[in-house]
Amino acid sequence: INKHQILFGINQGCTYEDIRIEHMKRIREMEYCSGFAIGGLAVGEPTEVMYNIIEKVEPFMPKDKPRYLMGVGTPTNIIEAVYRGVDFFDCVMPSRNARHGTLFTWNGIMHITNKRYETDPRPIDEHCDCPTCRNHSRAYIRHLFKSEEQLGGRLAVMHNLYFYNTLMEKIRDALDEGRFEQFRNQYSSLLASKCED
Known part of the structure; x- marks a missing residue:
């Protein structure tokens, strides 16, 4: 119906690394997918488990197509997911x-x-x-x-x-300028802390 609409393959498999990897291997073969998403996370599991699943799945995602983490998240989640290879996000947070x-x-x-x-x-x-x-x-x-x-x-x-838009601009600038590691070290923990100001 909409020839310009894009279709993403959505990786699922709960917190089971083997199922996640196998599923990504299968959906990456779908050449008509414009990008790939990691779904079914940030639904109650510990944050470190989410990061672990991203790390396990990311090596099997196509390098030349966008990577989308669905339903995430806090500013720190975004910084940490970018560090692990994710390109974009959506969240009501x-x-x-x-x-x-x-x-x-x-x-x-x-x-x-x-x-x-x-x-x-x-x-x-x-x-x-x-x-x-x-x-x-x-x-x-x-x-x-x-x-x-x-x-x-x-x-x-x-x-x-406005803060989230600015955060994404700063992340893009840091990536473009080769200083993302420094940006992550400066802000990842700080943005998750209680404001004492």
């Missing part, structure tokens, strides 16, 4: 978490409803140039959440989506 007051910053994860932000005049992230950070304080956004005003969630979603 930035918007869903934002609607509940959890914000991603370059200093770690912030829970904007915490009392410590009640009178804080600073933006969510002083290193962020999103419209929310340019125009609103932590105190104001916290007030919106505490007042159950929907604008709080909208501003938080705007920030998180």
Whole structure:
């Protein structure tokens, strides 16, 4: 119907390495696939198990086609999956978490409803140039959440989506400039930590 639509082969097999590898070997033979995805992860298994499955499957994925990790994830998950050979992602995390007051910053994860932000005049992230950070304080956004005003969630979603887009830009730049290892060392753990700022 849509001649420009692309079709991805989706690797499955739970956390069984042998099944995952065998399945990838089979679907990579489907020449009509435009790319390949790893599905069925980030559904409750420990993060290290997810990383292990990516490491086991990746060597069997075609090198000349995009690699997609479905339903992932946190900023740290994205950095670690790129390190293991994944090209792109999708996830509800930035918007869903934002609607509940959890914000991603370059200093770690912030829970904007915490009392410590009640009178804080600073933006969510002083290193962020999103419209929310340019125009609103932590105190104001916290007030919106505490007042159950929907604008709080909208501003938080705007920030998180901007953060994720910026994260992907920084990852691409680091890869292009041959400094991804340095980027990973600087941000992988930091972005998973609690923001102390």
